[in-house]
Amino acid sequence: DAKTTQPTSMDCAEGRAANLPCNHSTISGNEYVYWYRQIHSQGPQYIIHGLKNNETNEMASLIITEDRKSSTLILPHATLRDTAVYYCIVRVATSGTYKYIFGTGTRLKVLA
Amino acid sequence: EAGVVQSPRYKIIEKKQPVAFWCNPISGHNTLYWYRQNLGQGPELLIRYENEEAVDDSQLPKDRFSAERLKGVDSTLKIQPAELGDSAVYLCASSSSGVSAEAFFGQGTRLTVV
Numbered sequence: 001d002a003k004t005t006q007p008t009s010m011d012c013a014e015g016r017a018a019n020l021p022c023n024h025s026t027i028s029g030n031e032y033v034y035w036y037r038q039i040h041s042q043g044p045q046y047i048i049h050g051l052k053n054n055e056t057n058e059m060a061s062l063i064i065t066e067d068r069k070s071s072t073l074i075l076p077h078a079t080l081r082d083t084a085v086y087y088c089i090v091r092v093a094t095s096g097t098y099k100y101i102f103g104t105g106t107r108l109k110v111l112a
Numbered sequence: 113e114a115g116v117v118q119s120p121r122y123k124i125i126e127k128k129q130p131v132a133f134w135c136n137p138i139s140g141h142n143t144l145y146w147y148r149q150n151l152g153q154g155p156e157l158l159i160r161y162e163n164e165e166a167v168d169d170s171q172l173p174k175d176r177f178s179a180e181r182l183k184g185v186d187s188t189l190k191i192q193p194a195e196l197g198d199s200a201v202y203l204c205a206s207s208s209s210g211v212s213a214e215a216f217f218g219q220g221t222r223l224t225v226v
Contacts, residue, residue, distance in 0.1 A: 044217045
């Protein structure tokens with residue numbers, strides 16, 4: 001079962017910041033939080049990941065709370081092309097490797 | 113650098129027929145994943161390989177599904193015989209073994225069983 005819960009859907013105005021929340025209250029100390037997005041008819045696309053510290057790359061920022069029980073993905077200036085389903089994933093270590101267990105994600109709609 | 117390559121992109125078959133999907137992971141990636149995604153749902157892990165060894169196949173319906181990863185590179189996923197409920201998108205992903213590595217996904221194969 002997925003270790004994360006996300007809102008089913010969100011809207012965001014074009015040009016504004018999109019803040020996507022995720023709860024992962026059962027996360028373990030060495031488990032990373034990953035974010036992916038999936039645009040219709042494409043495979044999931046990696047966005048960003050983090051363990052404890054906040055992270056930023058060219059696509060987004062990831063804010064992880066100090067207790068690591070929740071995080072927020074921030075798209076600083078949302079465009080219409082950011083309309084997609086966003087998945088927050090806790091990567092689980094097992095059998096010497098890792099697995100990514102997806103939930104149902106947040107469907108983000110960016111409005112013109 | 114090429115990403116994860118899957119083929120075919122689309123496949124339509126009649127029920128009870130066999131079908132196979134092929135995946136070429138990113139070069140050097142030890143871990144390979146097969147996922148199934150039903151309409152409106154998140155991807156569901158079917159099987160996970162570390163090199164040529166299947167380290168997690170607990171979610172693979174073994175009565176009709178099989179997979180292999182010969183030489184620890186390319187992989188094939190087979191369904192025989194296919195059922196109507198197998199209609200879905202089948203996704204392949206790969207990652208390196210680094211502790212902070214990310215998985216990269218292919219475009220998927222959309223299977224329709226009629």
